[in-house]
Amino acid sequence: VTAGRPTAALLVTGQELLLGLVADANTRCLARDLDALGIDLRRVGIVGDGHDEIVTGLRELAGHDLVITSGGLGPTHDDRTVAAVAEVAGAELVLDEELLAQIAAITAEYARRRGADPALNRDGDRKQALVPRGATAIPPAGTAPGLLLAHGDGHVLVLPGPPREFAAVWRSALELAPLRALRARAGPLLRHTLRVYGAGEPAVARAFAAAGGDGGGTRTTICARLLEVEVTVRAEPERQAALDGLIAGLREQLGDAVYAEDERPLAEHVLAALRARGLRLAVGESCTAGLVAARLADIPGASDVLLGGVIAYANEVKRSLLGVSEAILAEHGAVSEPVARAMALGVRQSLGVDAALAITGIAGPSGGTAEKPVGTVWIALHLRDNANTVLLRLWGDRTEIRQRAAQGALNLLRRALIAEG
Amino acid sequence: VTAGRPTAALLVTGQELLLGLVADANTRCLARDLDALGIDLRRVGIVGDGHDEIVTGLRELAGHDLVITSGGLGPTHDDRTVAAVAEVAGAELVLDEELLAQIAAITAEYARRRGADPALNRDGDRKQALVPRGATAIPPAGTAPGLLLAHGDGHVLVLPGPPREFAAVWRSALELAPLRALRARAGPLLRHTLRVYGAGEPAVARAFAAAGGDGGGTRTTICARLLEVEVTVRAEPERQAALDGLIAGLREQLGDAVYAEDERPLAEHVLAALRARGLRLAVGESCTAGLVAARLADIPGASDVLLGGVIAYANEVKRSLLGVSEAILAEHGAVSEPVARAMALGVRQSLGVDAALAITGIAGPSGGTAEKPVGTVWIALHLRDNANTVLLRLWGDRTEIRQRAAQGALNLLRRALIAEG
Numbered sequence A, B: 001v002t003a004g005r006p007t008a009a010l011l012v013t014g015q016e017l018l019l020g021l022v023a024d025a026n027t028r029c030l031a032r033d034l035d036a037l038g039i040d041l042r043r044v045g046i047v048g049d050g051h052d053e054i055v056t057g058l059r060e061l062a063g064h065d066l067v068i069t070s071g072g073l074g075p076t077h078d079d080r081t082v083a084a085v086a087e088v089a090g091a092e093l094v095l096d097e098e099l100l101a102q103i104a105a106i107t108a109e110y111a112r113r114r115g116a117d118p119a120l121n122r123d124g125d126r127k128q129a130l131v132p133r134g135a136t137a138i139p140p141a142g143t144a145p146g147l148l149l150a151h152g153d154g155h156v157l158v159l160p161g162p163p164r165e166f167a168a169v170w171r172s173a174l175e176l177a178p179l180r181a182l183r184a185r186a187g188p189l190l191r192h193t194l195r196v197y198g199a200g201e202p203a204v205a206r207a208f209a210a211a212g213g214d215g216g217g218t219r220t221t222i223c224a225r226l227l228e229v230e231v232t233v234r235a236e237p238e239r240q241a242a243l244d245g246l247i248a249g250l251r252e253q254l255g256d257a258v259y260a261e262d263e264r265p266l267a268e269h270v271l272a273a274l275r276a277r278g279l280r281l282a283v284g285e286s287c288t289a290g291l292v293a294a295r296l297a298d299i300p301g302a303s304d305v306l307l308g309g310v311i312a313y314a315n316e317v318k319r320s321l322l323g324v325s326e327a328i329l330a331e332h333g334a335v336s337e338p339v340a341r342a343m344a345l346g347v348r349q350s351l352g353v354d355a356a357l358a359i360t361g362i363a364g365p366s367g368g369t370a371e372k373p374v375g376t377v378w379i380a381l382h383l384r385d386n387a388n389t390v391l392l393r394l395w396g397d398r399t400e401i402r403q404r405a406a407q408g409a410l411n412l413l414r415r416a417l418i419a420e421g
Helices: A026-037 A051-060 A081-089 A097-114 A118-128 A163-173 A177-186 A201-210 A237-257 A266-276 A291-297 A315-320 A326-332 A337-351 A398-420 B026-037 B051-060 B081-089 B097-114 B118-128 B163-173 B177-186 B201-210 B237-257 B266-276 B291-297 B315-322 B326-332 B337-351 B398-420
Strands: A007-013 A040-047 A066-070 A093-095 A130-132 A136-138 A146-151 A154-159 A190-197 A219-224 A228-235 A258-260 A281-285 A306-311 A355-361 A376-383 A386-393 B007-013 B040-047 B066-070 B093-095 B130-132 B136-138 B146-151 B154-159 B190-197 B219-224 B228-235 B258-260 B281-285 B306-311 B355-361 B376-383 B386-393
Touching: A007 A026, A007 A051, A026 A040, A026 A066, A026 A163, A040 A051, A040 B051, A051 A066, A051 A081, A051 B040, A081 A093, A081 A130, A081 A146, A081 A154, A097 A118, A118 A130, A130 A146, A136 A163, A146 A163, A146 A177, A154 A163, A154 A177, A190 A237, A190 A398, A201 A219, A201 A228, A201 A237, A228 A237, A237 A258, A258 A266, A266 A291, A266 A398, A281 A291, A281 A337, A291 A306, A291 A398, A291 B291, A306 A337, A306 B315, A315 A326, A315 A337, A315 B306, A315 B337, A326 A337, A337 A355, A337 A376, A337 A386, A337 B315, A355 A398, A376 A398, A386 A398, B007 B026, B007 B051, B026 B040, B026 B066, B026 B163, B040 B051, B051 B066, B051 B081, B081 B093, B081 B130, B081 B146, B081 B154, B097 B118, B118 B130, B130 B146, B136 B163, B146 B163, B146 B177, B154 B163, B154 B177, B190 B237, B190 B398, B201 B219, B201 B228, B201 B237, B228 B237, B237 B258, B258 B266, B266 B291, B266 B398, B281 B291, B281 B337, B291 B306, B291 B398, B306 B315, B306 B337, B315 B326, B315 B337, B326 B337, B337 B355, B337 B376, B337 B386, B355 B398, B376 B398, B386 B398
Parallel strands: A007 A040, A007 A066, A066 A154, A281 A306, A281 A355, B007 B040, B007 B066, B066 B154, B281 B306, B281 B355
Antiparallel strands: A040 B040, A093 A130, A136 A146, A146 A154, A190 A228, A190 A258, A219 A228, A306 B306, A355 A376, A376 A386, B093 B130, B136 B146, B146 B154, B190 B228, B190 B258, B219 B228, B355 B376, B376 B386
């Protein structure tokens, strides 16, 4: 909690959230943005679709500079957020003719694509064009417009629930005069993130203490993820020197376990490092079964680096497509250093690349032994003329072990590229 | 909202959630369980780590049969949930010696594995063994115990924040007498889920109306996911006939767009159908780059069905490993029906299976043309002696298009298996 900074609260509406049918995806997106803008998100409430629930939720969250709502803007009677906001603000609902024309044009186009009758949308269009008197409508990113309304000393911002629409209308809202004024009042907060791989949360906490901690007025959060730890240091602008000093200290303590100082995923860093060196990558995946390639391919532009690979889930594919010999498989077992090494070599030769990663492991829940328990994962890397392997002993359920193995493979590649210089 | 059913509320604590550093993973897990038990989750609040915030949050959520908290149970001073609960309940904090011994044994084992001094944990152990007088401690799944405490006419259940620990301690809590009593009072709710692929939300809404809607006392939620729509019909036990009638009507309206009537993922259904027929599967993936195989491999036991495949991200891999001819690639382009077909045939022959799926598409953001816009995806299936293709025109960002393409591929396989009989 930062004295003097504007504050915000979020009310998420939707019975489907309280039934566990979907997970709330908007809070995190909004929270990151607000923090970067220097606006304190103090509270989030999740309520159902009922009018009274929404009204109660809004009343409890009153008193913030900005109260944001998510959801309940659809064309049907059980979308009640606008009516609830109007009641709390004491504003009557009026039809916005210009907005109605915008919405009708959008829903008519949807109807046309589906071959449906646009007249069927008429009631829904009108319902979505009802706005509290005095509110500013924000053009829809789907069919639901956003709304910004002055209330008390602050504003209520009404956003649609579907995450893509929520994000788009939120971005538009940020350009409206009242939000520009709020942002100006907030002023940016200093924020610096270190992303750490290969050091656990306790080790990072010790590094943080050794680097002087938050004594200089910074505020640090240490957050464990899959196989990484994210350290976020935040400070008021006048604490720039303290923030810089702490970051420098953390870098010194953590060394090359720090793999990034931005929010780009590890896959994106790896692709960039390969691209810079003119290298192309192929993968041979057993237990991860395509996860490493899929993560890389999720980054736009991956195709100039990622060639492809082989999903060698069964041993017969390790033999037939990757040339792993029956003898190695029989002697060492599929989850072993020699097999990982042979897989990397096989995919490297088969695809003719200078960088090849291979992963073989036991994701569980069955298949573990005393010698090779569930979570045992061998990763091999061939990079130009060097081969490199690592043994991970992972924990968690099947999904987590596979995700962590993929992350571990990308990190092995990252470190090898750094070591090249 | 169901009159007469027990109600619950959840308070999630953690500044990291309000900063957007992590997403709340516990609400959905808990919400599903509560709904299945017939307990109405009415509200969720998310607050930071401050004592006053937690106290205020607890006070606002009072009046429910069960108030659950998540997070804030760690060994350090900024984990304040137990103290806040004690204050709200008017109970003093006392040291639970038996619990202390349990916790100390756990943290000593962690310290031993890391080669650290267990004495360093002493303060933290004691902090975590402080409980409000009269509370029942629930053994930790990590280091933090859960707590159950009577308060007013209901109970407060304190659970740790890390999702795995949250779920484990929650399961233990369900066996305590007060929660058994609450479950008995609730009685199970009838719930039936239809999962629909290939019909949009409006079409499902029309089918719902045509099947009679909720007129018989059911409560239906229609929820759009990636490429599927989930229809959940809930009812009190005495409405069994109405629920059965509505489900039957929906099945009739939606036909074989209904792919499942349980919560298992599509990949699990596809694996089961292949297993039942003694078929093994291989994949050739371009734009999805391993997603289809990775999704299948996420299901325990996938290895008896999924053999593996080829990630043919670049055209040279389509040629070299899948035998797609240069001529076909040149004439039709990589994203085309003939190439998808040739990829499926190639992987089928290369891996010697009776079922092969291939996917080639334009995931964007660049690479689209007027004729083949971003989102154009061809999927081909070879199943025994039959070949089958489908063209998807998908929307969304790169990640969504790739996820939807993977889902579409699994669904093509599902329908072909059904059509076999």
